[in-house]
């Protein structure tokens with residue numbers, strides 16, 4: 001056990017160095033330009049980080065405690081840039097998890113393996129303009145034809161959407177069955193009829209690409225349907241999205257750490273009334289409250305990922321982790337900004353980016369209130 005824990009420590013250590021040396025120096029530029037960094041994305045793939053969650057036998061890195069290691073990956077990357085971390089999280093988790101769990105050999109060879117090597121970029125599309133929290137009411141339709149399915153519809157808020165080579169698309173094969181009529185399909189973005197509606201401009205996680213997508217008579221072969229066409233896709237999507245909530249909590253945690261570290265440093269550097277502002281009790285209490293929220297988020301997020309590694313059910317824990325870390329991170333970032341006074345509002349200080357980015361974990365993968373609804377059901381309400 002101990003040598004396995006040493007491996008995990010070593011993993012964090014190497015990753016943290018990469019974040020300090022490669023990601024942090026580019027984070028402001030990427031945010032300012034809403035730029036998806038192909039360079040850093042491929043570099044990280046070359047270091048083997050995309051396969052952290054998967055066993056070696058299926059093309060992954062074969063890490064001990066894979067969910068904990070992926071949680072570390074998300075936390076450390078988000079400490080540098082939550083936008084970049086969100087793009088990596090999509091690649092190494094939701095977009096590839098579906099193929100790993102339910103894809104056939106063709107999908108594994110043509111999409112999963114190239115994604116692990118960083119040669120292909122993946123995305124996951126369930127949300128539609130009129131189906132967000134109520135994802136089961138989505139309208140994108142897949143109609144069975146000879147040799148495959150024809151997909152028509154649209155998706156919105158798809159992360160990695162304009163840069164993706166393949167997308168796991170959730171569509172209905174039988175609208176009369178509601179969420180029980182859904183299936184998962186892999187759509188190759190080179191297929192005729194697929195188009196990018198537009199790249200969405202946003203104030204949060206700006207360097208994570210977000211798109212609106214259109215499907216106009218898009219033919220996908222039978223081999224690209226990750227089911228038998230009779231429904232069952234909702235539960236599969238739900239399984240991938242549940243584990244992903246722990247990683248979204250980790251994104252929040254990493255971002256909150258960056259905000260706390262910056263505020264603590266600033267409290268020692270900035271002087272008013274003849275002494276560093278960190279000597280004023282009001283500022284001290286704010287920093288201690290931030291630390292308390294951070295520790296709470298850290299402990300619960302890693303509790304949830306350890307449970308996932310043990311194979312225990314995580315429905316409640318993943319949702320709670322996202323509430324604790326997501327909402328907590330936003331509060332930590334608000335306090336950090338206030339410690340910077342007027343400078344907090346200036347773009348030259350990254351604390352405004354930390355606050356802007358902190359809104360993403362409270363929405364992506366389901367809003368905080370939807371997480372509360374999930375937990376309420378789990379406790380029998």
Ligand SMILES: Cc1cc2nc3c(=O)[nH]c(=O)nc-3n(C[C@H](O)[C@H](O)[C@H](O)COP(=O)(O)OP(=O)(O)OC[C@H]3O[C@@H](n4cnc5c(N)ncnc54)[C@H](O)[C@@H]3O)c2cc1C
Nearest residue numbers: 124125126127132133157158159363364365366367369370
């Ligand atoms: C940056 C970003 C990236 C994203 N990436 C992806 C992606 O890669 N793939 C993807 O498929 N989706 C993605 N999403 C979509 C995201 O999952 C949805 O935005 C989220 O699930 C909420 O859906 P909505 O925006 O339609 O809000 P709505 O569902 O319209 O919710 C609006 C408000 O109503 C509340 N609400 C809704 N229903 C209830 C209820 N029953 N009880 C109480 N309150 C309720 C919500 O909590 C929220 O406050 C992304 C979103 C963002 C912002």
